[in-house]
Amino acid sequence: MSTPENKLVLSKVSLPDKKVLRKHAALRYVWKHRYMYLMLVPAVIYYIIYHYVPMYGAVIAFKDFSITKGIMGSPWAGFEHFQYLFGLDKFWRVFWNTVQISLLRLVFGFPLPLIVALLLNEVRRQLFKRSIQTIIYLPHFISWVILGGLMVNLLALDSGAVNSMLHGIGIGPIGFMSDPTYFRGTLIGSMIWKEFGWGTVIYMAALAAVNPQLYEAAMMDGANRWQRMLHITLPGIKSTIIILLILRLGSMMEAGFEQILILYNPAVYSVSDIIDTYVYRIGVTEGQFSIAAAVGLFKSVINFTLLIIANRLARMTGEQGIY
Incomplete structure (x- = not known):
C-alpha cells in the first residue's frame, strides 16, 4: 500500500539530477555560441598573462626584495614597508x-x-x-x-x-x-x-x-x-x-x-x-x-x-x- 510519503520518495528518485541538467544546459549554451567565446580567447589570454600572472609579484611588498636573491629567496619583512610608508x-x-x-x-x-x-x-x-x-x-x-x-x-x-x-x-x-x-x-x-x-x-x-x-x-x-x-x-x-x-x-x-x-x-x-x-x-x-x-x-x-x-x-x- 502506497502512502503519500512513499510517493514523495519515488517522485524524488525519479526526478533527474538538477545539477546534471544545468551542466548540460550550460554546455549546450556554450556550444551554441562557440564562435563568440572563441573571439574572447585572445582577450582572456592577454589578461591572464599581463594582469593575473604579474599579481604574483605583489609578494615583493611583504619582503626585503633583492634582485640577486629573487622573490622567493628574499627575506620576509611583513608589514614593515607599509608602516614606513604611512609614516x-x-x-x-x-x-x-x-x-x-x-x-x-x-x-x-x-x-x-x-x-x-x-x-x-x-x-x-x-x-x-x-x-x-x-x-x-x-x-x-x-x-x-x-x-x-x-x-x-x-x-x-x-x-x-x-x-x-x-x-x-x-x-x-x-x-x-x-x-x-x-x-x-x-x-x-x-x-x-x-x-x-x-x-x-x-x-x-x-x-x-x-x-x-x-x-x-x-x-x-x-x-x-x-x-x-x-x-x-x-x-x-x-x-x-x-x-x-x-x-x-x-x-x-x-x-x-x-x-x-x-x-x-x-x-x-x-x-x-x-x-x-x-x-x-x-x-x-x-x-x-x-x-x-x-x-x-x-x-x-x-x-x-x-x-x-x-x-x-x-x-x-x-x-x-x-x-
Missing part, C-alpha cells in the same frame, strides 16, 4: 594629490561626454553630426608623448603661442606648465579635451539602441525635446551611464600616469605628483622595489574597494552592475 608626510601628499586629481577628472570629465552626446543626438544633419564626432574623438588616438610636445610649444612661458597672444592683449605670461596654481587645471583641461570624444562615441552607440517609436509616441503626445530627453533618452541609456560610472570609480586612484609623467616637472611636484609617478621614481629610478610594490598594492586595494561599493550601489538602484 611619511610625502606619501600622504602624493595620496591626496591622486585623490584630488581623480575627483576633478570625475566631476568635470565624466558628465561632458554625456552632455555632448545628448546634444549631437538632437542634430538632424548627418554630415555635420558625423564630422563633429570625428573631430572630437581623434585626439583619443594621439599619444601623450605627441600631445605633451604640442602643449609645451603652445603653453611655454616665454615662447608659447598662447602666452604670446596673452601678451599681445596686455595680460602677463602665465606659467601653465610651471606654476602650481595653473598646472593642475592644465592637466584636467588637457585630459578632458583628449578623452571626452571617445566617451561621446560610446554614448552615441548607446543612444542608437533607443527605440525610435518611443520618440514618435512622445511627439504625438505633445512632448517637447527637453521632455523627450528627460523621459526617454536618459532612461534608455541609464545602464550604460551606470556601468561607465562604476568603471570610473573603480579606477579612482588612476590619475593619469602617462600624462603627468610627460608634463610635470620638479616645480609642480607639490600639486601633480601622484601615486603612480611616485612608484615610478622610487621603484625604477631609485631601485626601492619593495616600497614601490607596497604603494602599488595599497592603491589596488583602494580601487578594488571602490569598485565593489560602486557596483553594490548600482545593484541597489535596480541596475545589474558589472557582475
Whole structure:
C-alpha cells in the first residue's frame, strides 16, 4: 500500500539530477555560441598573462626584495614597508594629490561626454553630426608623448603661442606648465579635451539602441525635446551611464600616469605628483622595489574597494552592475 510519503520518495528518485541538467544546459549554451567565446580567447589570454600572472609579484611588498636573491629567496619583512610608508608626510601628499586629481577628472570629465552626446543626438544633419564626432574623438588616438610636445610649444612661458597672444592683449605670461596654481587645471583641461570624444562615441552607440517609436509616441503626445530627453533618452541609456560610472570609480586612484609623467616637472611636484609617478621614481629610478610594490598594492586595494561599493550601489538602484 502506497502512502503519500512513499510517493514523495519515488517522485524524488525519479526526478533527474538538477545539477546534471544545468551542466548540460550550460554546455549546450556554450556550444551554441562557440564562435563568440572563441573571439574572447585572445582577450582572456592577454589578461591572464599581463594582469593575473604579474599579481604574483605583489609578494615583493611583504619582503626585503633583492634582485640577486629573487622573490622567493628574499627575506620576509611583513608589514614593515607599509608602516614606513604611512609614516611619511610625502606619501600622504602624493595620496591626496591622486585623490584630488581623480575627483576633478570625475566631476568635470565624466558628465561632458554625456552632455555632448545628448546634444549631437538632437542634430538632424548627418554630415555635420558625423564630422563633429570625428573631430572630437581623434585626439583619443594621439599619444601623450605627441600631445605633451604640442602643449609645451603652445603653453611655454616665454615662447608659447598662447602666452604670446596673452601678451599681445596686455595680460602677463602665465606659467601653465610651471606654476602650481595653473598646472593642475592644465592637466584636467588637457585630459578632458583628449578623452571626452571617445566617451561621446560610446554614448552615441548607446543612444542608437533607443527605440525610435518611443520618440514618435512622445511627439504625438505633445512632448517637447527637453521632455523627450528627460523621459526617454536618459532612461534608455541609464545602464550604460551606470556601468561607465562604476568603471570610473573603480579606477579612482588612476590619475593619469602617462600624462603627468610627460608634463610635470620638479616645480609642480607639490600639486601633480601622484601615486603612480611616485612608484615610478622610487621603484625604477631609485631601485626601492619593495616600497614601490607596497604603494602599488595599497592603491589596488583602494580601487578594488571602490569598485565593489560602486557596483553594490548600482545593484541597489535596480541596475545589474558589472557582475
